[in-house]
Amino acid sequence: MAEPSAAGRTFDEEALPHLDALYRVALRLTADPTLAEDLVQDTMLKAYRAWRQYRPGTNAKGWLLTILRNTFINDYRRRKHEPIAMDVEAIEPHALYRSIQETDPEGTFFAQIVDEKVLEAVDSLPSDFREVLALSDIEGMSYAEIAGTLQIPVGTVKSRLFRARRQLQSQLYAHAVEMGYIRAREKQP
């Protein structure tokens, strides 16, 4: 099918290996499997039609994610309720580790939290945080790749990640206490 780009690599060869990653990021952005499927399909169609604009040898995954994200912002965002942002500044840095370093210094409780719950917690983050966290810590993209994909400075990627991880840890802690994986910390006087 797809015609080769300038470098001779076809759309199929370049784009199809990233379908799983596109689907996962679509799930994070939409928090709805049906919308995520539509978003991936729309993205692939747009990417196919724009294939001549793809510069061979550049980052195909980043290129596809940029299309996915723009499609989401233009056509999907208004359909979804935005989670309410926590006051991240109110969570002190490293609060989670300090809370449980006596009882679970290795963080073995992380392994007890099922992936569905982790993803649920990720999906409850504000969209700016959810996005960078998914691209960095789940998809394994570098900060520079994320900055290029989202068209924001690397410093912004870093500060969002810092806050996203802080809020996520706080939510996972609450979940782990609720489930009895760890004991709640005594309130400090």
Add this chain to the structure above:
Amino acid sequence: MSRSDCEQALAHLHDYLKREITPELAGEIQQHLERCRPCFRHARFEANFLAMLETCAGKEKCPNEVRARIMAMLRAEAGGD
């Protein structure tokens, strides 16, 4: 080791674990972690946090029927040229 060494290590812990800092700073932090047990334990904890997130990627795959639908769509698109 000084308190500021600990502060530096903790401030850059995630970026260190993600290999997103300069080799010089990474070297300094690594040396610090080798000598400072509390910071080493903290780093291990944060590494486990990041590892937990990485494993989530394996959990979600594009469903086969969606993949098939996309392939069919692309074939139709190619045929329409």
